[in-house]
Amino acid sequence: MKGNKLETKKKIAGYFFLIPSFLFLATFLLYPLIKSIVMSFTDWNGFNPEYNWVGIENYVNLFTDTPAYWSSIKINLTFAIVSTLIQTVLGFFLAFAVYHMTHRWQNFYKVALYIPVILPASVIAVMWRFMLSPDTGLVNTLLRFAGLDFLCHAWVGENATALGTIIAVNTWQYVGFTMVLYYIAMQNIPLDILESAEIDGAGKWQKFRYFFLPLTAGTTETNVILSITGGMKSFALFYMLTGGGPGTATRVVSMLIYNTAFVDYKFYKALTMSTVLFLIILALVLLSRWLGSRHSQTE
Numbered sequence: 001m002k003g004n005k006l007e008t009k010k011k012i013a014g015y016f017f018l019i020p021s022f023l024f025l026a027t028f029l030l031y032p033l034i035k036s037i038v039m040s041f042t043d044w045n046g047f048n049p050e051y052n053w054v055g056i057e058n059y060v061n062l063f064t065d066t067p068a069y070w071s072s073i074k075i076n077l078t079f080a081i082v083s084t085l086i087q088t089v090l091g092f093f094l095a096f097a098v099y100h101m102t103h104r105w106q107n108f109y110k111v112a113l114y115i116p117v118i119l120p121a122s123v124i125a126v127m128w129r130f131m132l133s134p135d136t137g138l139v140n141t142l143l144r145f146a147g148l149d150f151l152c153h154a155w156v157g158e159n160a161t162a163l164g165t166i167i168a169v170n171t172w173q174y175v176g177f178t179m180v181l182y183y184i185a186m187q188n189i190p191l192d193i194l195e196s197a198e199i200d201g202a203g204k205w206q207k208f209r210y211f212f213l214p215l216t217a218g219t220t221e222t223n224v225i226l227s228i229t230g231g232m233k234s235f236a237l238f239y240m241l242t243g244g245g246p247g248t249a250t251r252v253v254s255m256l257i258y259n260t261a262f263v264d265y266k267f268y269k270a271l272t273m274s275t276v277l278f279l280i281i282l283a284l285v286l287l288s289r290w291l292g293s294r295h296s297q298t299e
Contacts, residue, residue: 046267080231091178113176125240221292
């Protein structure tokens with residue numbers, strides 16, 4: 001009996017300490033989220049305290065009469081999926097390479113590859129705008145020096161190359177983060193397992209295939225979720241590097257929502273767009289979790 005009472009008291013104490021966290025989340029996360037969804041069913045302009053309930057009219061208009069939104073969604077999906085694939089594969093192999101280096105070189109590469117992650121988006125944009133300049137930029141200068149003039153482009157000024165260029169810049173910035181995630185996961189693989197595999201005659205390829213890949217599957221799932229959500233929410237890099245141009249070639253959803261709310265002052269429409277974007281991101285996260293769980297069950 002005493003043991004049961006003690007356990008009950010511990011549970012009550014645990015719930016008691018959770019109350020501040022719950023209140024914080026309810027105040028600054030749940031309430032704004034629910035309020036935004038509710039206001040998306042009105043004609044609120046963002047300033048007038050009076051508004052009218054319009055039901056699903058905003059959503060009907062979004063799905064039937066707002067092609068710009070779905071064009072931006074397509075850009076976001078392309079950016080998020082391609083960036084995630086490249087970062088995941090490249091980050092994994094970089095981590096695998098760093099893992100097998102000496103301690104001194106491990107520290108050097110971990111710091112060197114992680115530096116872009118901590119740089120502000122404004123610094124990244126200015127730096128790459130300079131390097132991608134059609135006439136004086138480092139990229140085209142090196143291509144001309146190598147006799148590859150036909151590969152020179154106005155990288156962020158042409159429809160054919162603008163989105164791919166931003167994907168490359170984004171990969172350069174965040175591949176270090178992915179590498180660190182995988183490196184930590186590899187460090188947590190028990191050495192006795194790898195040593196036993198070596199004694200049994202396993203080479204690097206066998207260890208890579210049967211140990212490093214499956215034992216870092218959880219990190220892959222985490223990285224995919226973080227990269228997909230980050231890609232779908234992207235704003236700063238697009239805004240400062242291309243401004244959504246040329247034309248609307250790189251106008252992502254966040255830029256469209258920003259312009260709708262703070263330029264056109266159609267907050268009701270921006271809230272509707274935001275709600276649908278939230279549901280799309282949620283669906284992608286749940287899909288990633290489901291695929292990850294299915295992969296774990298087949299192992």
